[in-house]
Amino acid sequence: MVSHSSSVTARNIRLLATPATILVLVTAIIPLVVLSSTVVRSSDVISIWQNSAVQNALVFSIWQALLSTIFTILIGLIATWYLTRYQFRGRQALIALITVSFVLPTVAVGASFIAVLPTWLHHSTFAIVLAHIFFNISIVVRTVGPRWNSLQEDLVHCAHTLGASSLQTWRHVILPLGKSAIYSSAALTFFMCFTSYGIITILGGPGLATLDIEIYRRAVQLGDLSGATVLAVAQMLFITIAFLIWSRSRSVELTKFRVVAVSQRKLSVAPRFFVGALTVLFLAPLSALSIASFRTGRSWSLSGWKVLFGMQNQRGLELDIWQALQTSGKYALIASCIALPTGIAATYAFSKNGSTNSRWSSLAILPLSISPVVVGLAILVTYDFAPFEFRSSWFLIPVVHAAIAMPFVVRAALPVVQGIPPELRSAAATLGASPWRRFCLVEIPLLRPAITTGIAFSMAISLGEFGATSFLTRRESQTLPIIIANLFGKAGAIPRASGMAASLLLVIVTGIIVLSVDRKPQV
Amino acid sequence: MSLVIDNISFSYGDRDILRNFTLQIPTGKTTAVVGPSGSGKSTLLRVIAGLLTPTAGTIILNGQDISCVPTHLRSVGMIFQDNQLFPHLNVYDNVAFGLRMAKADKRVIAERCQELLNLVGLTEAAKQSVTTLSGGEAKRVALARALAPSPQVLLLDEPLTGLDKELHDRLAQDLQRILHATSTTALLVTHLMPEAEVISDAIHHLNDGGRSPQVGASH
Numbered sequence: 001m002v003s004h005s006s007s008v009t010a011r012n013i014r015l016l017a018t019p020a021t022i023l024v025l026v027t028a029i030i031p032l033v034v035l036s037s038t039v040v041r042s043s044d045v046i047s048i049w050q051n052s053a054v055q056n057a058l059v060f061s062i063w064q065a066l067l068s069t070i071f072t073i074l075i076g077l078i079a080t081w082y083l084t085r086y087q088f089r090g091r092q093a094l095i096a097l098i099t100v101s102f103v104l105p106t107v108a109v110g111a112s113f114i115a116v117l118p119t120w121l122h123h124s125t126f127a128i129v130l131a132h133i134f135f136n137i138s139i140v141v142r143t144v145g146p147r148w149n150s151l152q153e154d155l156v157h158c159a160h161t162l163g164a165s166s167l168q169t170w171r172h173v174i175l176p177l178g179k180s181a182i183y184s185s186a187a188l189t190f191f192m193c194f195t196s197y198g199i200i201t202i203l204g205g206p207g208l209a210t211l212d213i214e215i216y217r218r219a220v221q222l223g224d225l226s227g228a229t230v231l232a233v234a235q236m237l238f239i240t241i242a243f244l245i246w247s248r249s250r251s252v253e254l255t256k257f258r259v260v261a262v263s264q265r266k267l268s269v270a271p272r273f274f275v276g277a278l279t280v281l282f283l284a285p286l287s288a289l290s291i292a293s294f295r296t297g298r299s300w301s302l303s304g305w306k307v308l309f310g311m312q313n314q315r316g317l318e319l320d321i322w323q324a325l326q327t328s329g330k331y332a333l334i335a336s337c338i339a340l341p342t343g344i345a346a347t348y349a350f351s352k353n354g355s356t357n358s359r360w361s362s363l364a365i366l367p368l369s370i371s372p373v374v375v376g377l378a379i380l381v382t383y384d385f386a387p388f389e390f391r392s393s394w395f396l397i398p399v400v401h402a403a404i405a406m407p408f409v410v411r412a413a414l415p416v417v418q419g420i421p422p423e424l425r426s427a428a429a430t431l432g433a434s435p436w437r438r439f440c441l442v443e444i445p446l447l448r449p450a451i452t453t454g455i456a457f458s459m460a461i462s463l464g465e466f467g468a469t470s471f472l473t474r475r476e477s478q479t480l481p482i483i484i485a486n487l488f489g490k491a492g493a494i495p496r497a498s499g500m501a502a503s504l505l506l507v508i509v510t511g512i513i514v515l516s517v518d519r520k521p522q523v
Numbered sequence: 524m525s526l527v528i529d530n531i532s533f534s535y536g537d538r539d540i541l542r543n544f545t546l547q548i549p550t551g552k553t554t555a556v557v558g559p560s561g562s563g564k565s566t567l568l569r570v571i572a573g574l575l576t577p578t579a580g581t582i583i584l585n586g587q588d589i590s591c592v593p594t595h596l597r598s599v600g601m602i603f604q605d606n607q608l609f610p611h612l613n614v615y616d617n618v619a620f621g622l623r624m625a626k627a628d629k630r631v632i633a634e635r636c637q638e639l640l641n642l643v644g645l646t647e648a649a650k651q652s653v654t655t656l657s658g659g660e661a662k663r664v665a666l667a668r669a670l671a672p673s674p675q676v677l678l679l680d681e682p683l684t685g686l687d688k689e690l691h692d693r694l695a696q697d698l699q700r701i702l703h704a705t706s707t708t709a710l711l712v713t714h715l716m717p718e719a720e721v722i723s724d725a726i727h728h729l730n731d732g733g734r735s736p737q738v739g740a741s742h
Contacts, residue, residue, distance in 0.1 A: 157594070
């Protein structure tokens with residue numbers, strides 16, 4: 001399908017990609033280059049790896065990410081199959097739950113699992129893996145789903161008539177046809193788990209720190225900026241290599257799939273049990289979070305909420321939740337105002353003759369491939385010298401949020417932009433519409449669903465962002481996730497209840513924003 | 524009789540698609556069922572293949588009741604309207620698919636694939652991706668693939684739909700020749716009488732789910 005009019009020249013492509021390029025340069029590339037070239041003591045390059053805490057963090061990062069990826073893919077593939085091929089009660093609700101889970105604030109997800117799991121499992125690898133499955137299953141469903149949605153029922157029937165059993169059909173037809181999507185979602189899941197920060201901040205503990213946690217600990221708590229930088233650069237290199245491999249298969253994934261309506265069947269007993277268990281995995285932590293916010297110790301109480309909203313005093317807990325809500329809301333609005341036009345313009349630059357211009361699309365997806373913790377550290381180091389002494393300026397935070405959210409805007413807009421038939425633009429032109437009027441009267445109305453999804457996702461990502469914000473935040477302008485992490489860092493039943501209440505508040509706000517624009521999320 | 528369809532009924536909810544349909548297909552012959560769209564022709568084939576479960580009736584293949592046998596164990600080959608070639612496999616691997624599922628010996632698979640690709644005139648295209656084939660070539664691959672595991676009966680669902688007139692006529696002749704040469708027991712469903720006349724040995728009319736069966740012969 002040709003989606004671009006001939007008026008989109010190389011010059012226009014560069015022009016459209018400029019805001020995105022500037023955003024990525026300012027928030028990622030320049031800080032990372034500066035980080036790599038400064039503050040590193042040459043002795044640290046080798047010696048840091050001999051430190052046992054670093055070794056443990058590295059081993060644990062890889063180990064928990066591998067385990068989380070394997071289980072997320074296994075459960076995600078089964079879930080995707082049932083969601084794309086079967087009709088059952090609660091299917092739409094389950095899709096909505098899975099969709100929302102991916103944009104839920106990571107610290108709130110961590111808090112939910114603290115609420116639902118027994119105390120002896122609180123700071124365990126099991127809890128971390130379970131939370132990662134909850135958070136990342138959406139990647140598998142959203143990536144492999146369109147592939148399997150377009151798989152015609154008769155192709156499976158055909159394999160059966162050729163003597164293939166159900167297992168053989170899975171092995172020789174269904175899995176190979178989703179192969180690139182499965183690899184792609186496995187790579188992205190591994191990346192998300194490897195750089196997991198918010199979830200580990202809440203669910204981790206002694207011996208359960210990832211490289212990101214170690215970077216933060218060195219930079220902020222130990223003041224070892226040189227060591228933290230060595231770790232950050234090493235992690236960045238590792239991820240860049242993985243990202244390059246991933247983006248190769250990803251360029252295929254960004255193309256559109258023809259969705260064929262399949263005759264959907266009813267679930268039998270075993271699949272029903274699986275779908276039920278999956279619904280419990282998604283509902284139980286959120287329900288437990290609600291309950292835990294009303295409990296202090298073993299009794300029911302409103303203390304958590306009262307302390308949170310300043311209606312009850314608690315020594316050592318001076319919270320300004322209204323300030324945090326205001327700050328989070330302001331950052332979310334600014335981030336979406338930057339991410340949306342930048343992302344949409346970039347999408348036009350990437351769409352070239354119905355396919356994806358891989359050079360530019362790699363650029364837009366770049367912020368997704370760098371750990372937010374590393375971005376936070378890099379910005380902290382870079383914008384600390386005159387005339388760029390911005391590190392204490394509040395506006396850096398929403399700009400970083402916008403850069404993190406931009407790939408999601410591109411993802412939402414790309415299929416829509418590529419799906420606009422070029423004949424529509426031509427028809428409007430023959431009717432006398434200028435390029436600007438064609439854009440306003442034809443393209444914007446068609447882009448509306450992508451615009452609303454883009455706004456919702458940018459706001460949700462900004463509201464929940466924790467990694468970069470934890471480096472850049474100031475006491476007078478703390479966001480909700482920072483307040484939650486601080487609350488869970490304090491001992492006692494009341495801070496814990498307040499942490500649960502704040503997490504629930506964040507989950508509700510994020511859920512409302514995402515579901516209000518994406519009312520019927522599709523696989 | 525090779526295939527006996529005995530009083531088969533099938534309904535979707537309240538709608539009867541097939542009602543007490545009965546048909547006998549002799550060994551090594553091709554029988555055509557001709558009827559308009561929506562008369563239940565494709566449903567009939569899917570019931571025989573085990574892809575749909577009939578509400579009543581039995582299917583007997585070479586003396587054995589296969590009504591409850593799962594599709595992959597029925598030894599029933601099928602050519603679908605839009606071929607359904609596996610897009611991730613090349614021509615050779617598509618043809619070899621059924622034999623591999625039956626865990627046939629590699630040498631046997633190679634010989635059988637060679638023989639069938641010869642028969643359909645596609646020896647040169649063995650390593651070609653199926654996504655690059657023309658409509659006629661894809662149809663031939665689908666035929667070779669369905670015949671490869673030597674099914675006891677071959678079902679053909681409107682096999683020549685969507686081809687231009689010249690190609691359609693040529694393939695109809697080829698299909699008749701190949702089915703005859705391999706002595707395959709086949710059931711063809713189509714809405715085109717001339718197609719049925721060229722390919723099959725006997726013609727059965729299906730109107731309104733089998734309530735008014737008539738039998739004729741073409742050869």
